[in-house]
Amino acid sequence: MKQFIEAGEFVTTHGVMGELKLYPWCDGPEFVAAxxxxxxxxxxxxxxxxxxxxxxxxxxxxxxxxxxSIDAARPYIRKVAYFSRADVKLPEGRYFVQDIVGCTVKDADTGVEYGVITAVEHPAAIDVYTVENSGGETFLFPAVPEFLDTLSPEQGVVTVRPIPGMFTNDGGNDDAD
Incomplete structure (x- = not known):
């Protein structure tokens, strides 16, 4: 696991006293403030x-x-800011997105491998994992308790309990030829 994690990108200055606007790539201003x-x-x-x-x-x-000053702030524009993993204590069972990306997705009951997580999006109240299989096909997986069994980034594995058709591109028909 990487020691330094992206906090966000400085996009512009704010005012004349050296403040910078950071577009957060983490949980938001409260997280950055800590x-x-x-x-x-x-x-x-x-x-x-x-x-x-x-x-x-x-x-x-x-x-x-x-x-x-604004002049001292300008060199930071378009720079990515990182934080040290050592400066943050996550609650039990919570992980950084970068620790989940790259994990292998396996069926909790059968052990079947569905692919590797290539991205984590946050379109609403839940995370959605993009899973790419060995054939290059991608699938969107809603990371909700009904389908997500365990997250084990330390072992590089996420176990799931998908509904039929979740990891197929045949309209949900698992018996398709």
Missing amino acids: LPRLFFTPEGGRETKVEAVRAHKGMCLVKLKGVD
Whole structure:
């Protein structure tokens, strides 16, 4: 598992005092506000302290230590900000999206492998996993308790209990030739 995780991307400055607008790729402003520091490479690199964060129209307004003017803020525009996994404590049973992407999806009852999770989307109140099989076909899997058995990113496996047709492209007819 990667040590540094994407928090979001700085998209523009805000005001003249060095604040930056961060488009969050994580849970949102509250999550970002709890981060003590940010990094600017996937390997960590230079650490920058976070002085303040506030929500603003679905974005985060971030004040970084030492960035006190619009001119000092401009070099951060279009930069991805990362946080350290060590700075965050997730509740039991919760995982970072990047830990789920790449997991093999298996049937909890039969052990049949359906494919690998290639993306996680959040179109509504539930997550939807994109699962790609070995033939390159993709399927959308709603990650709801009725279908999702266990998440085990540490082992690289997600077990599921799908309804018939969920992992076929034949209109739901599992007996199709």
